[in-house]
Amino acid sequence: MQVGALYRHPIKSHGRETIDEVRLTQGETMPWDRVWAVTHDATKFDANAPQWASCHNFMIGSRTPGLAGIWATLDETTRAITLTHQNLAPLTFRPDDSADTARFLEWVAPLSPAHRAAPTAIVAVPNRGMTDSDYPSISIMNSASHRAVADALGVEITKERWRGNIWLDDIPAWAEFDWIGRDVKIGDAVLRIREPIKRCPVTNTNPITGERDTAILDILNSVFGHQNFGVYAEVITSGDITLGTKAEVI
Incomplete structure (x- = not known):
């Protein structure tokens, strides 16, 4: 698997930005x-x-x-x-x-x-990103899981709905939930997967228009039997990541 996209959100809930590379630091957010x-x-x-x-x-x-x-x-x-x-x-x-x-x-x-x-x-807050988790987390998303949700909806949706940090390509849909408690090495960085991300109604909102136009939460619950998308991880080893960086579960 490899890194397909990287995002940061400088102001919580007020915009996202795509980036090409990032250095992760042990114990810190993106x-x-x-x-x-x-x-x-x-x-x-x-x-x-x-x-x-x-x-x-x-x-x-x-x-x-x-x-x-x-x-x-x-x-x-x-x-x-x-x-x-x-x-x-x-x-x-x-x-x-x-x-x-x-x-x-x-x-x-x-x-x-x-x-x-x-x-x-x-x-x-000094030296602390205001993540939804009470520990400094980085969110990891699976492109195949995104496609599975879009297929179940029957419409195209963009990845920005999920407000994730690191997107991984070339892995099976929902494989990320099998990583809970395990470590993922992405380039030189190592992240420990802590928990799935339970989703809220903002995922129903179009990230271009700002209007609610889908029923993603209903689809997650009715088709996939949960309300989760992506996983929270902690950086346990610092390292550099770029688009295309290879990743593996260790």
């Missing part, structure tokens, strides 16, 4: 993945003592489907991000700059339903 998160007016996240918090404290696609239509481009040197959405003008800003945060909040407001919690601020 570099620049979910570095920032957007709080809402009902959050319990304490910006004065920042630490990991569950996704319910942030603006997420399961409650705000329009966010799924955002793409992101990160400048690692300046820490500036450009966000694009088919219904909005592009925005370039620095999440660490309070003045820029105000511009971001104005930009994203049209995507936030009036009956839902409103975005209030951008926050970060």
Whole structure:
């Protein structure tokens, strides 16, 4: 098997970016993945003592489907991000700059339903990506499993719905669930597979339009007997990964 695609999501639930290479570090999340998160007016996240918090404290696609239509481009040197959405003008800003945060909040407001919690601020936790798991995880997806879901739906769907980090090609559908508790070597990096990823309604949302247009959760449950797609893994050995890098279960 080999790496078919790599993604990072600089701001949790607010855009994804394809990349060609990455260096994984033991005990850490994907570099620049979910570095920032957007709080809402009902959050319990304490910006004065920042630490990991569950996704319910942030603006997420399961409650705000329009966010799924955002793409992101990160400048690692300046820490500036450009966000694009088919219904909005592009925005370039620095999440660490309070003045820029105000511009971001104005930009994203049209995507936030009036009956839902409103975005209030951008926050970060030092040296910790704001993954949904309470440990620093990297998500691994299987391209064959994606095709199996699309075939069951009877329509084409894009991989961006799953918000994964590493996509692996040339393995049987659902083989990844047999790896729980085992290690996968991808290039020089070794990742320990921890658990399957239980999916939420955001997977029903079109990542271009930001509208819910499929019943992926229903298909997962009725056809495949579970609500999982992809697996969470921890990096136990640092290493470099590029597109096409070979992978194996060890």
